[in-house]
Amino acid sequence: xxxxxxxxxxxxxxxxxxxxxxxxxxxxxxxxxxxxxxxxxxxxxxxxxxxxxxxxxxxxxxxxxxxxxxxxxxxxxxxxxxxxxxxxxxxxxxxxxxxxxxxxxxxxxxxxxxxxxxxxxxxxxxxxxxxxxxxxxxxxxxxxxxxxxxxxxxxxxxxxxxxxxxxxxxxxxxxxxxxxxxxxxxxxxxxxxxxxxxxxxxxxxxxxxxxxxxxxxxxxxx
Numbered sequence: 001x002x003x004x005x006x007x008x009x010x011x012x013x014x015x016x017x018x019x020x021x022x023x024x025x026x027x028x029x030x031x032x033x034x035x036x037x038x039x040x041x042x043x044x045x046x047x048x049x050x051x052x053x054x055x056x057x058x059x060x061x062x063x064x065x066x067x068x069x070x071x072x073x074x075x076x077x078x079x080x081x082x083x084x085x086x087x088x089x090x091x092x093x094x095x096x097x098x099x100x101x102x103x104x105x106x107x108x109x110x111x112x113x114x115x116x117x118x119x120x121x122x123x124x125x126x127x128x129x130x131x132x133x134x135x136x137x138x139x140x141x142x143x144x145x146x147x148x149x150x151x152x153x154x155x156x157x158x159x160x161x162x163x164x165x166x167x168x169x170x171x172x173x174x175x176x177x178x179x180x181x182x183x184x185x186x187x188x189x190x191x192x193x194x195x196x197x198x199x200x201x202x203x204x205x206x207x208x209x210x211x212x213x214x215x216x217x218x219x220x221x222x
Contacts, residue, residue: 001191001222002186002191002193002213002216002217002220002222003029003030003191003192003193004026004027004028004029004193004195004199004209004212004213004216005028005029005030005031005032005063005172005192005193005194005195006020006023006026006028006031006032006194006195006196006199006200006205006209007032007033007034007143007174007194007195007196007199007200008020008031008032008033008034008054008196008200009032009034009045009143009196010143010144010196010197010199010200010201011023011196011200011205012200016050016053016054016057017057019200019205020054020057020058020060021057021058022204022205022206022209023199023200023205023206023209024058024060025206025209026199026205026206026207026208026209026210026213027209027210027213028060028199028209029060029061030060030061030062030063030084030085030192031054031058031060031061031062031063032063032065032174032194032196033046033050033051033054033062033063033064033065033083034046034065034067034143034196035047035064035065035066035067035068035078036067036068036140036141037067037068037069039068039069040067040068040069040089040091040092041067041140041141042141043141043142047074047077048074048077048078048080048081049081051064051078051081051082051083052080052081052082054082055081055082061084061085062082062083062084062085063084063085063087063172063192063194064078064083064084064085064086064087065087065113065134065174066078066086066087066088066089066092067089067092067113067140067141068092069092070092071088071089071092071093071099072098072099072102075099075102075103075106075108076106078108079106079107079108083108084108084109085108085109085110085111085131085132086103086108086109086110086111087110087111087112087113087132087134087172088100088103088110088111088112088113089112089113089114089115089140090112090113090114090115090118090122090123091114091115091118096112096123096126097125097126097129100112100126100129100130101129104129109131109132110129110130110131111130111131111132111133111134111172112126112130112133112134113133113134113135113136113140114133114134114135114136114154115136115139115140116136116137116138116139116148116150116151119154120133120135120154120157120158121157124161127158127161127162127165127167127169128165128167130169131169131170132169132170132171132172132192133158133169133170133171133172134172134173134174134192134194135151135154135155135158135171135172135173135174135190136151136174136175137151137152137173137174137175137176137177137181137185138174138175138176139175140175143196143197144196144197144201145175145176146176147175147176147177147178147181148175148176149184151173151175152184152185152188155171155173155185155188155189155190156188156189158171158189159171159188159189160189170191170192171189171190171191171192172190172191172192172193172194173185173190173192173193173194174194175194177193177194177195177198177212178195178197178198178212179198179211179212179215182195182212182215182216182219183215183216183218183219185216186216186219186220187219187220191220193212193216195209195212198212199212
């Protein structure tokens with residue numbers, strides 16, 4: 001089933017509770033939280049204190065995407081703050097298997113993220129242990145970037161591997177997801193769709209979310 005994960009990176013940080021509630025009314029089923037440290041990516045965003053604040057205003061899963069160096073150091077803090085899912089970058093983890101086990105040991109669902117330039121076949125061995133694989137369809141660091149079409153080849157590859165091996169991981173896509181790209185994303189095999197600017201950029205967030213979700217489900221034949 002296709003799901004919409006509104007990204008608060010594009011929300012109004014002075015009114016996060018309001019914007020999260022609007023996204024939830026529009027059909028959002030998890031809230032995507034982009035965590036950036038200014039080292040792994042050229043931007044700084046938020047950390048466990050904001051996750052803790054979000055936990056107080058929504059019962060939805062909090063999908064924390066760690067775009068940071070040394071993620072192992074911060075995983076316990078995100079667990080304590082109330083994160084539900086935590087994904088780490090293949091490119092940032094020296095011992096990826098150990099990091100995914102650490103996430104799971106803290107009661108959170110582990111995920112792995114691939115940048116646009118990273119091949120999907122590099123993570124085949126750990127697919128049985130992840131809740132989701134997040135394919136970046138832009139280079140991470142900033143919202144509102146242009147969608148990179150070749151990244152959908154990785155989505156299709158993972159969808160085939162999942163079926164062939166009888167695995168259950170979800171396929172998530174983040175970056176440039178909007179009305180003009182969402183059908184292609186869904187048809188490639190993704191079902192967790194992160195959208196920031198397309199939900200919060202302008203207009204009514206609830207209506208924007210509902211419209212995106214409708215387009216996605218239409219493309220999926222749901």
